[in-house]
Amino acid sequence: MLGKLFKYEWKSTCRVCLLLLAAIGGTTLLGALIFQAPMWKNILGGSGSAGETLVNVVSVLAILLYILLLVGAFYAAFLYLMVHFYRSTYKSEGYLLHTLPVQGHQIVFSKVAMGSIWVYLIYIAMIISVTVFFLAMISAFSGESVFWLLGHMRDFWAEVSKELRTVFGELSFNGASWMALFCFSLILGVPSSLLILFGAISLGQLFAKNRVLMAVVCYVGIMIARWILTSLSRGVCYAVAAIGRNGDIFGYLNSSLLISIVIDVFLAVGCYAVSCHVISRRLNLE
Numbered sequence: 001m002l003g004k005l006f007k008y009e010w011k012s013t014c015r016v017c018l019l020l021l022a023a024i025g026g027t028t029l030l031g032a033l034i035f036q037a038p039m040w041k042n043i044l045g046g047s048g049s050a051g052e053t054l055v056n057v058v059s060v061l062a063i064l065l066y067i068l069l070l071v072g073a074f075y076a077a078f079l080y081l082m083v084h085f086y087r088s089t090y091k092s093e094g095y096l097l098h099t100l101p102v103q104g105h106q107i108v109f110s111k112v113a114m115g116s117i118w119v120y121l122i123y124i125a126m127i128i129s130v131t132v133f134f135l136a137m138i139s140a141f142s143g144e145s146v147f148w149l150l151g152h153m154r155d156f157w158a159e160v161s162k163e164l165r166t167v168f169g170e171l172s173f174n175g176a177s178w179m180a181l182f183c184f185s186l187i188l189g190v191p192s193s194l195l196i197l198f199g200a201i202s203l204g205q206l207f208a209k210n211r212v213l214m215a216v217v218c219y220v221g222i223m224i225a226r227w228i229l230t231s232l233s234r235g236v237c238y239a240v241a242a243i244g245r246n247g248d249i250f251g252y253l254n255s256s257l258l259i260s261i262v263i264d265v266f267l268a269v270g271c272y273a274v275s276c277h278v279i280s281r282r283l284n285l286e
Contacts, residue, residue: 005102005110012088016080017118020073021125027073028129031066032136066133070126077122081115082197086215090205094285104279108198108272116191123190181257188261192268196222199271202278226267233259 087093089107097107200222204215234256 002106005106006114009110009114013084020077024073024125024129027066027069028132031133034062074122077119085111085198086201090285104276107279108275112191112194115194119190185261192264195268195271199274202275205278229263230260
């Protein structure tokens, strides 16, 4: 039955999420075409005419638009997944879902898992988009074609890998562990953020009126509590590091990041439990 839930989530979310991926693709194309504008010829020493001034201004605005669209697509994914969870779980759309012989934790798990997959795909699309954007920019300034640059990417990555190995070799144990924890926190941040969003929405359903407003209030309260706990923990870590005076800043960063991860996991597990409880025992569809 869990497989059917995943299939249901895929069908109900793929249209919008695929549109977001397509929007990132279109934004990437826009970003690449920006560097074909006369502005870049002027920068490289060309003698652009006065009539190209408007095109140059539009090019600068297009770069800003590229950045805004890319960031907007990322946050739009979270906004859509949040709205989808609310409508498909607690609104009239959820009647069919709750007639299935599934438990509350299966519903929450399927929605968080599928939502995380979509966000990870958007992450990857954004990385590819930024890579293509910078390749187009390098092409404009170097005069080489993008295809020529792609052909020499292997040499570039070989140099990057060599430098990274050198950096990692010079790092202390605390430095290497901090980088590992940082990467882990980026991966963990997606499902934990979704769980906190879904938990706040579920808490809002416990109120008789203004459930959407109360969900927003609950989310703000959770984030304030998270900020307070994180700030206090970092203050304690800084005090301990100052007392130790071992000269390794990664010791402080390592401890504060680890505590932040623990706090996020604690809040995510708590919000997961709240969502499961509301769906299983306090469900009241609007």
